[in-house]
Amino acid sequence: MSGSRISTLGSALADPTRAAALAALLSGTAHTSGELARACGVAASTMSSHLGKLVDSGLVRVEAAGRYRHYRIASREVADLLERIDEVDLPETATPRRPSPGRDLSYARSCYDHVAGQLGVEIHDTFVDRGWVELDESDPNHHGVSLTDAGDRFLSQALGIDVAALATRSRRPMLRIDIDWTERRNHLAGAVAAELMTLMLEEKWLRRRTDKRVLTVSETGKAKLAEHFDIRV
Amino acid sequence: MSGSRISTLGSALADPTRAAALAALLSGTAHTSGELARACGVAASTMSSHLGKLVDSGLVRVEAAGRYRHYRIASREVADLLERIDEVDLPETATPRRPSPGRDLSYARSCYDHVAGQLGVEIHDTFVDRGWVELDESDPNHHGVSLTDAGDRFLSQALGIDVAALATRSRRPMLRIDIDWTERRNHLAGAVAAELMTLMLEEKWLRRRTDKRVLTVSETGKAKLAEHFDIRV
DNA sequence: GCGTCATTTCGACCCGGAGCGAAACGTGAG
DNA sequence: CTCACGTTTCGCTCCGGGTCGAAATGACGC
Structure with missing residues (x-):
């Protein structure tokens, strides 16, 4: 039955x-086996065993690279799922009141290759409010989100992102919306969102912290976010 | 770290x-402890232990009912998450080619309280194609989906569903879209979708099979689906 | 070829937890 | 009150799997 699929995936996730x-x-x-072993505080052999299970389960994919092996999340779909699991609201969990330490840590973070967290939500809202994105109805089977002319203009003139060029060198969807309807917190994903985060990192608006998912906003970033997105950090 | 949340939830899901x-x-x-024990082929004491863990994890909620106890999924959000986990495409899993036995079994099924599966997708597509739903921009902080006048008219005239009355007696969102962007398969959820499935069950368009999630389309249902939604089963 | 280094495989240990039956608990019926 | 029945708790067994160190494998550089 379908239940066995859930338990298989659950087993893969069950170990801390x-x-x-x-x-x-x-x-x-991507990370190597050794990096992950050190980061998680276990022996190399232990991490190797875990990574084997993760690969078998289909959550992680591995590429040989000389005498190293590079592990990464298998797909954006898997990354999205894991983020959702991480954020789902479990009612009975006595809700450990995460505003105190949680706010700063979760204000901005990366989800796979795009910006999520509160900052991701605010960027999304700006794109919607200013009419830079619209529901794409052109193809009846493709209810995606697409960039408006205004959105395209903003990206090229203000940030120097050439969406047309991006489309030619990347086959992935240009723009998606990762949605959490119950929380009403959406953020942008897809090639454009990935490019946007890359730019923010390269231009040092954002910096990765030791925990690689957490992003901190620099002084430059505060100014730029206010200038381009009217976001006050 | 956030990882511990994932492993906690994973542990809850890990057992078959x-x-x-x-x-x-x-x-x-809702089901009682004994029903679930028989359905899963384990002793009552074993199921009791499992249900205790599921309640502790926040996935399931329980209500006392005389000498029975009724267990149900804790929230729609949890149901949505579980459905997503159940359907996520794990690349390396050697994709067991599910079209053969999967097609019939997954054509129509219930997800918590609304119709999902292929039929759910087709119903959603009809609502979109005919302009019965639209992106709700009225409240800038509420990027939901709302029923258009045409949609409201269809529901009341063709099916006798009074959306206004529904809104007064139910505080939950009238309409949501459960989205799987990567698969481009969306289906409708929310109070209206729940009411729609209830009607389809009461009017015997659909019937639950022994596996409670699977729905079969009756002859009446085929005719009605063709008439109202132009869906050929 | 040989040493080095990252990684995986093997063997041994041990703890968590899934399973059952029996007994205890709680509620409803007579 | 007493019995019947659904459910939970307890005590127990047993298996799976997470952990490590040691040894084997595979690549690179000299």
Whole structure:
């Protein structure tokens, strides 16, 4: 039955060490087996065993690279799922009141290759409010989100992102919306969102912290976010 | 770290018996401890232990009812998450080619309280194609989906569903879209979708099979689906 | 070829937890 | 009150799997 699928995936997620490895990989960057072993505080052999299970389960994919092996999350779909699991609201969990330490840590973070967290939500809202995105009805079977002319203009003139060029060199969807309807917190994903985060990192608006998923906003970033998105950090 | 949340939830899902119990509960109806024990083929004491863990994890909620105790999925959000986990495409899993036995079994099924599966997708597509739903921009902080006048008219005239009355007696969102962007398969959820499925069951368009999640389309249903939604089963 | 280094495989240990039956608890019926 | 029945708790067994160190494998550089 379908239940066995759930338990199989659940088993893969059940171990704290594997979950820590996945959390590290959720930054979107690949890591070697040794890096992950050190990061999670276990022996290399232990991490090797865990990574084997994660690969078998289909959550993680591995590429040979000389004498190293690079592990990464298998797909954006998997990354999205893991983020959703990480954020789902479990009613009975006595809600450990995470506003205190949680606010700063979760204000901005990366989800695979795009910006999520509160900052991701605010960027999304700006795109919607200013009419830079619209529901794409052109193809009846493709209820996606597409960039408006105004959105395209903003990206090229203000940020120097050439969406047309991006489309030619990347086959993935240009723009998606990762949605959490129950929380009414959406953020942008897809190639454009990935490019946007890359730019923010390269231009040093954002910096990765030691925990690779957490992003901090620099002084430059505060100014730029206010200038371009009217976001006050 | 956030990883521990994932592993906690993973542990709750890791056991096949617990997964089977969750699958049974995903039909949206409540079940007693004994029913679930028989359905999953384990002793009552074993199921009691599993249900205790599921309640502790926040996935399941329980209500005392005389000398019975009714267990149900904790929230729609949890049901949505479980459905997503159940359907996520794990690349390396050697994709067991599910079209053969999967097609019939998954054509129509219930997800908590609304119709999902291929039929759910087709109903959603009809609502979109005919302009019965639209992106709700009225409240800038509420990027939901709302029924258009045409949609409201269809529901009341063709099916006798009074959306205004529904809104007064139910505080939950009238309409949501459960989205799987990567698969481009969306289906309708929310109070209206729940009411729609209830009507289809009462009017015997659909019938629950022994596996409570699976729905079969009756002859009446085929005619009605063709008439109202132009869906050929 | 040989040493080095990252990684995986093997063997041994041990703890968590899934399973059952029996007994205890709680509620409803007579 | 007492019995019947659904459910939970307890005590127990047993298996799976997470952990490590040691040894084997595979690549690179000299």
